[in-house]
Amino acid sequence: MATVINTSLDRSRRALLRGRVRARPLLRPPWALDEARFVDACTGCGDCIAACPERVLAVGEGALPEFDPSLGECSFCGDCARACGEPAFGLLADAPWTLRAEVGDTCLTRKGVVCSSCRDACGESAITFPVTSAVPSPHVDAGRCTGCGACVGACPAAAIGLHASVEEAVDA
Structure with a gap:
């Protein structure tokens, strides 16, 4: 009889032991199959990591x-996906994923500090700062966001994360 491991529970425990309340979301490369099928198909050979010209896979x-924004x-x-010799990736004609940027509570603008690093890094112009009487906070247009991760690394407060959009969560 095969042993089934609840990886999400295991990751949460490890995160707690490392001083984090929640495990960071697991981000696979673009076009990766759903987690269970990807884990079954991927051999861990590293061909996809070596093929990445942006060096954002680790x-x-x-x-x-994993994709590390x-x-x-x-x-x-x-x-x-083209470098992979296993059936771990979907078709390149399909959307790469439905990850979208989300701004968390540690955003500097929520503390009254003017910052627009995420907007400046976003090539899709998916992050805007609606004008208000206070320091404006970023708004992510999910329709324009590709989940590329440019804003994640640019944020000085590490307030931005990539998360599966509602459509991906429903399909899973």
Whole structure:
């Protein structure tokens, strides 16, 4: 009988032991299949990591590739998926993922500090700062956001994260 491991529970425990309340979201490379199928198909060979010209893929938990937006932005070139010899990736004609940027409570603007680093880094102009009488806070237009991660590394307060949009959460 095969042993089934609840990886989300295991990741939460490890995060707590490392001093974080929650585990950071697991971000796979673009076009990666859903988590269960990706883990079954991926051998951890690292071909996708080596093929990434942006160098935003890294060896993660279980020696499997993860997208690390703190390293830079994904250009969605598809080199990672093309380099993979296993059935771990979907079709390049499909959307790479439904990750979208979300601004957290540690955003400097919420503390009255003027900052627009995320907007300046966003090539899709998906982050705007609506004019208000106070220090404006960023607004992410989910329709324009590609989830490339450019804003994540640019944020000096580490207030931006990439999260699955509602459509991906429903499909999973």
